[in-house]
Amino acid sequence: MLAACNPGPAAPLAKAWTARDFSKPTGDFGGFLPSELMSLEGAPLRFQPGIQEGGNGLILLPAVADRAVASFIITDIWQNHPEPWVQPVWVPLDENGAAVEGVSNVFPVDVDSTFYSPFWRAELLFTPGLTPTTFRSGREVLNANVERRSGAIILCPIMPEGTGIAGDASGAKEPITLKPVKVPQTTTRAWVDGRAVAYFGVGIDRVQADGQNLREELAYFFVSAAGQRPLPLAAVLPSEPTRNSLVRRVDIVIPKGAAPFVPSNRPELKALLEAREVSVPVVNVALDAFPEFALRVATNPACFEDPAFPTACDWLDTPARLDSLPVDQRIVQDVQLAIGAVLP
Amino acid sequence: MKRLLAIFLLISSAAFAEEEVVDVVEDEGGDGFTADEAKEESLRITGYIDVGLVKATGNGTSFSADDTRSPLDYGADAFAPAVNSRGEVASTDTGGRFTNAFLPRSVGIGSAPSFLINTASADVRFQPRGLPIFLFARMQLMPRLSSTGDSTRVELQQAFGRVSPLKNHELALFLGRFDSVFGIEYLENEANLRPGVTPSLIARYTTGHGLGAKVFYRFQLPAIWSAVSFNFAATNNGTRIEALVPVDASLTGNFVGSGRIGYELNLQHLQVKLGASGLLGPRNDQRSPTAAQMALAGDLRISAYGFSLAGEVLRLIDEHAPAGGKVTGLGVGELASGFRVWGGWGRLSYTLPWKTEVLTGITLLGRYDRRAAQFEGFTEVQTDRFTAGARIDLWDVLAIKLEALFNRELSGAPNVENDVFTSSAVFTW
Numbered sequence: 001m002l003a004a005c006n007p008g009p010a011a012p013l014a015k016a017w018t019a020r021d022f023s024k025p026t027g028d029f030g031g032f033l034p035s036e037l038m039s040l041e042g043a044p045l046r047f048q049p050g051i052q053e054g055g056n057g058l059i060l061l062p063a064v065a066d067r068a069v070a071s072f073i074i075t076d077i078w079q080n081h082p083e084p085w086v087q088p089v090w091v092p093l094d095e096n097g098a099a100v101e102g103v104s105n106v107f108p109v110d111v112d113s114t115f116y117s118p119f120w121r122a123e124l125l126f127t128p129g130l131t132p133t134t135f136r137s138g139r140e141v142l143n144a145n146v147e148r149r150s151g152a153i154i155l156c157p158i159m160p161e162g163t164g165i166a167g168d169a170s171g172a173k174e175p176i177t178l179k180p181v182k183v184p185q186t187t188t189r190a191w192v193d194g195r196a197v198a199y200f201g202v203g204i205d206r207v208q209a210d211g212q213n214l215r216e217e218l219a220y221f222f223v224s225a226a227g228q229r230p231l232p233l234a235a236v237l238p239s240e241p242t243r244n245s246l247v248r249r250v251d252i253v254i255p256k257g258a259a260p261f262v263p264s265n266r267p268e269l270k271a272l273l274e275a276r277e278v279s280v281p282v283v284n285v286a287l288d289a290f291p292e293f294a295l296r297v298a299t300n301p302a303c304f305e306d307p308a309f310p311t312a313c314d315w316l317d318t319p320a321r322l323d324s325l326p327v328d329q330r331i332v333q334d335v336q337l338a339i340g341a342v343l344p
Numbered sequence: 345m346k347r348l349l350a351i352f353l354l355i356s357s358a359a360f361a362e363e364e365v366v367d368v369v370e371d372e373g374g375d376g377f378t379a380d381e382a383k384e385e386s387l388r389i390t391g392y393i394d395v396g397l398v399k400a401t402g403n404g405t406s407f408s409a410d411d412t413r414s415p416l417d418y419g420a421d422a423f424a425p426a427v428n429s430r431g432e433v434a435s436t437d438t439g440g441r442f443t444n445a446f447l448p449r450s451v452g453i454g455s456a457p458s459f460l461i462n463t464a465s466a467d468v469r470f471q472p473r474g475l476p477i478f479l480f481a482r483m484q485l486m487p488r489l490s491s492t493g494d495s496t497r498v499e500l501q502q503a504f505g506r507v508s509p510l511k512n513h514e515l516a517l518f519l520g521r522f523d524s525v526f527g528i529e530y531l532e533n534e535a536n537l538r539p540g541v542t543p544s545l546i547a548r549y550t551t552g553h554g555l556g557a558k559v560f561y562r563f564q565l566p567a568i569w570s571a572v573s574f575n576f577a578a579t580n581n582g583t584r585i586e587a588l589v590p591v592d593a594s595l596t597g598n599f600v601g602s603g604r605i606g607y608e609l610n611l612q613h614l615q616v617k618l619g620a621s622g623l624l625g626p627r628n629d630q631r632s633p634t635a636a637q638m639a640l641a642g643d644l645r646i647s648a649y650g651f652s653l654a655g656e657v658l659r660l661i662d663e664h665a666p667a668g669g670k671v672t673g674l675g676v677g678e679l680a681s682g683f684r685v686w687g688g689w690g691r692l693s694y695t696l697p698w699k700t701e702v703l704t705g706i707t708l709l710g711r712y713d714r715r716a717a718q719f720e721g722f723t724e725v726q727t728d729r730f731t732a733g734a735r736i737d738l739w740d741v742l743a744i745k746l747e748a749l750f751n752r753e754l755s756g757a758p759n760v761e762n763d764v765f766t767s768s769a770v771f772t773w
Contacts, residue, residue, distance in 0.1 A: 012667060012668070013666045013667055014666065014667055014668035014669075014679060080667075080668060081668060082668055082678040082679060085414045085442060086414065087412075087413060087414050088412040088413060108413045108419070108722075108723070109413075109721055109722055109723075110721055111721070112720065112721040113681075113719075113720060113721025113722055114664065114679045114681040114682070114719070114720050114721060115414055115415060115418070115444070115678075115679070115681070115721070115722075116721060121412070123412060137723070138413065138419070138723055138756075139723070139755060139756055139757065139758060142408055142410055142411055142757075142758030143758050143759055148410060193723045211440075212414065212442050
């Protein structure tokens, strides 16, 4: 290479991380550490006592949506990256529209593509004489003279086979209340270019789109100061989070005097926060009756001692309330996330 | 700075040299310094007009109507349905589907038969009296109609000054925008020089014009009827066509090195030319100096008794660009993906031994092209093409060319109808 006098204009690095990256031991994925996103087999669970069992699992993160308890997994992260796009996923069916035993879906690209995203538009293939070997590559699909119908957008990240949702032998639990949640247990097999891969089916209609353009919503994460990584507090998700899976990370600097609520019977949460140097007020045992408020932030933590708890609190748990904070406490990051929200 | 000044003075004071450069094909025709030619200033204006009549099959693109993959141009070879010597295709209409700036220029006719002014080209060349300097500029006009109306382009395809500093050596230094130095197909960029009508499937990587500096040197080995040539360039862009990589500015601040070493054997009835080419430098379709483009190629030409066999093989790799954004001569894309391609072509032609005052040449030709290309994380697309053509030269002024292109998708891309039947009448003036 021949060097000229000018180094050339700088450009931010466009980065993307998929769930395949989350099992790495180190890294900073748009402000999240791999250990904050995926529990490795045999490792301690993050938001509850116990050990990860049944293979690696994406961690259910605490959240609030429409003022109610929610949780979510992060499947993909983009930083300084163009908007994610929608690829087709081909869903072979028989001529009557029924699934055929042993037939798998076909993806056009794998996670190593620069144009991979976990959002796919289902393209239903009505195929007479369909067998498990009829379609295993994009070329076979595109050369087939079959009826095609466009379907919904599906959130199904391609992942290492056997990856599921984090949890012990009793299954995955929502991190705020520790109630069991109903989620897919593991991956499903599919094809890319004649090669078997696995994907995790989060669900259909998980994002709103106008053709190729996915609608992005905001997800608010608490940080202790500008430039810091998100804290293990309840993120505030957009309304209808199961239909708004593409979100932009907005950091909320915890206002001075504000503090999170952690019931006394959740010492593991208190320890998690204190490890990040977040001061957690000690609360009365009686407030253990309000587990659903765990990990929410109140601007007036004195309300934790108020008989009118929780209504006496000024909770930072809605987009509208957070948008009313001073601008320097709301920092929109050039980080986008694909999330799979789970509602009780 | 003193050293630069010294070099400049050396060049300025050196003897005058002139090559009779037609279309600046320095590899082909350079006779070196000839002192007698230095006596008079000369300003010459030449050029050609290339008129085509074209019909493409299918919808004029390589895109299947059922293909909803993104980007669409990563999963098909949009360059396959070429219609003229510029490599422009019948259509690149995607029907609104997303592409990522891996597209050729289009004449926008789809499958409709159409006349085209492929190129109206004018060359201006000036040889200052008594100086070893030669100036050349080529301006080209391409009248086009697109879906948004008139899309006529004017392109300063070449503009350079050449210094030939040594009287008795075939050495030339170029500054400006000039032909590629990579491979051999650039020698046929212009319609009046190309035996057939369309470029090969790998021409997009090797035939682009560069903006920068280059040096050409050839020495003869008369004892063995041979010559060895060196042609090296440092340019903003490399050797890809401007539709894929911008020429007019360096986006990275670093230059791209390219070059070819050639050997030729010139016997009475047999001519053999061999070459090896290389390229290394930053991708100029993005702004990171660390994302490299690199290529190697080999070429061969054998001519004997009216037959001519020519061929080229290429391996090219683009590294993934770490920053977002991609810039080409046609616009911007989202990301500059990693890319790998190998390909090649072979052409056999035969010039009939009949010649009259009117009919100055008849050449029949057949060419086979093959290309296997893969964008990072995408399916490899393998295509090939059979080309059959003929060229009839009249009065040494008019070339009438006919060509049929049969494109095939071998793997990775859906089968599509994208064959082309094209013709070209090239008037040289």
